[in-house]
Amino acid sequence: MKFSSIVSSLALAGAVAAHPSSLCDKRGKHPTTTIAGVEVIDTPIVRDVRKFIEEYYKDYQPYLTNHLYRTWLFGAAAINNNATLKASLDLEVHAVGSMLHDLGWDIKPHSPYVTAEYSFEVDSGRFAMDWIKNWTATHGGAKDWDEVRLQKVNLGILLQTFVGSNEFVFPESYWITKSVGFEFPVGESPLIGSENYDNIWKAYSNSTMFRGTNFTFTNMAVYKPAATYTTFLSEFGLHYVPGYNNTANTLFSLIQGGLQAEIAEFPNVSFVQKIPPNGANPLE
Ligand SMILES: *[C@@H]1O[C@H](CO)[C@@H](O)[C@H](O)[C@H]1NC(C)=O
Numbered sequence: 001m002k003f004s005s006i007v008s009s010l011a012l013a014g015a016v017a018a019h020p021s022s023l024c025d026k027r028g029k030h031p032t033t034t035i036a037g038v039e040v041i042d043t044p045i046v047r048d049v050r051k052f053i054e055e056y057y058k059d060y061q062p063y064l065t066n067h068l069y070r071t072w073l074f075g076a077a078a079i080n081n082n083a084t085l086k087a088s089l090d091l092e093v094h095a096v097g098s099m100l101h102d103l104g105w106d107i108k109p110h111s112p113y114v115t116a117e118y119s120f121e122v123d124s125g126r127f128a129m130d131w132i133k134n135w136t137a138t139h140g141g142a143k144d145w146d147e148v149r150l151q152k153v154n155l156g157i158l159l160q161t162f163v164g165s166n167e168f169v170f171p172e173s174y175w176i177t178k179s180v181g182f183e184f185p186v187g188e189s190p191l192i193g194s195e196n197y198d199n200i201w202k203a204y205s206n207s208t209m210f211r212g213t214n215f216t217f218t219n220m221a222v223y224k225p226a227a228t229y230t231t232f233l234s235e236f237g238l239h240y241v242p243g244y245n246n247t248a249n250t251l252f253s254l255i256q257g258g259l260q261a262e263i264a265e266f267p268n269v270s271f272v273q274k275i276p277p278n279g280a281n282p283l284e
C-alpha cells in the first residue's frame with residue numbers, strides 16, 4: 001500500500017470513528033429490526049429511548065407507552081411505504097422525536113420533564129433535547145447530535161398540537177407531527193395500510209388512550225392553569241376544573257384590554273380602515 005493511500009484510509013477510518021452514526025442516518029444504511037410487522041431503525045439511542053418509555057410510564061401512565069410506540073410505528077409504516085421518503089429522512093431523529101414527544105405529560109413527583117411556566121409541548125421538546133444530550137454525555141456521539149438534529153426533534157415535538165400544516169419545517173419535524181396526528185385519525189390513513197394498523201393496534205392497544213389523555217389534560221389545567229389559559233387545554237379546565245377561569249387571560253381579552261387603553265390614550269386619532277376592491281379578502 002502506498003503511503004498516501006494508507007494516510008487516506010486512516011483518515012477515512014478516523015472520520016467514520018468520529019461520526020459513528022453518520023452512516024446510520026441516510027439511505028437505509030443503519031441497523032433495523034421489526035416491531036409489530038414494521039421495519040424500524042435499531043440504533044443504540046433508539047433502543048434506549050424504547051427502554052425508557054417502557055419502564056418510565058409503567059406505574060402511572062401505561063397508556064403513554066402504547067401511544068408513543070404507536071406514534072413511532074404508524075409514522076415508520078407510512079415512511080416505509082414511500083421509498084423516496086425512507087431514503088431521505090433521518091429516521092433516528094424521527095424515532096427519537098416520536099417516542100419522546102410527550103415527556104411533558106409526566107405526573108411523577110418532581111418530574112424533570114415538567115415546568116409550571118411552559119406548555120407541555122414546549123416542555124416535551126426542550127427536555128427531549130436534554131434527554132438526548134444526557135444520553136450522548138454517557139454514550140458518546142454528541143457530535144452527531146448537532147444543533148440542527150436537536151432542533152429537528154424540538155420543532156416536531158413543539159408543533160405537535162399546531163393543527164393545520166407543519167409541512168414547511170424540516171421534513172423530520174413534519175413527520176414527527178404527522179406521526180402524532182396518525183393517533184387522532186379520521187378513518188385510517190391510506191399512507192399506512194390496514195395490515196400495519198391491525199398489527200400495531202394488536203401489539204400496542206389504544207383501549208385507554210383517550211381516557212388517559214382526558215385525565216392528563218385536565219390535570220394540567222389543575223396544576224399549571226396559567227400555562228393553559230391561551231391553549232386548547234383551557235377547554236378541559238373550563239369543562240372539568242372547579243374555579244378554573246381564563247376569561248381575563250385569553251388573547252382575546254388581552255387585545256380587548258389593549259383596545260380600551262389605546263382609545264383612552266389617543267381619543268382624537270380616528271381609525272378609518274380603507275377597504276380595497278376585494279372587500280379586504282386577500283384570497284380574492
Ligand atoms: C413520497 O414522498 C415524497 C417526499 O415527501 C413525495 O414528494 C411523494 O409525493 C411521495 N410519494 C407518494 C407516492 O406518496
Ligand SMILES: *[C@@H]1O[C@H](CO)[C@@H](O)[C@H](O)[C@H]1NC(C)=O
Nearest residue numbers: 112113127128129130131134
Ligand atoms: C439530564 O441529566 C441531569 C443530571 O443527571 C438531570 O438533572 C436532568 O434531569 C436530566 N435531564 C433529562 C431531560 O433527562
Ligand SMILES: *[C@@H]1O[C@H](CO)[C@@H](O)[C@H](O)[C@H]1NC(C)=O
Nearest residue numbers: 183184185201202205206207
Ligand atoms: C383503536 O384500535 C381499534 C382496534 O383495536 C381500532 O378499530 C380503532 O379505530 C382504534 N381507535 C382509534 C381512535 O385509533
Ligand SMILES: *[C@@H]1O[C@H](CO)[C@@H](O)[C@H](O)[C@H]1NC(C)=O
Nearest residue numbers: 210211214215218219240241
Ligand atoms: C374526563 O376527565 C374529567 C376530569 O378528570 C372527568 O370528570 C370525566 O369524567 C372524564 N371523562 C371521561 C369520559 O372519562
Ligand SMILES: *[C@@H]1O[C@H](CO)[C@@H](O)[C@H](O)[C@H]1NC(C)=O
Nearest residue numbers: 243244245246247248249253
Ligand atoms: C371569570 O372571571 C371574570 C373576570 O376575570 C369574571 O367577570 C367572571 O364572572 C368569572 N367567571 C366565573 C364563572 O367565575
Ligand SMILES: *[C@@H]1O[C@H](CO)[C@@H](O)[C@H](O)[C@H]1NC(C)=O
Nearest residue numbers: 263264265266267268269270
Ligand atoms: C381631543 O380633542 C378635544 C377637542 O378638540 C380636546 O379638547 C382634547 O384636549 C383633545 N385630547 C387630546 C388628548 O389631545
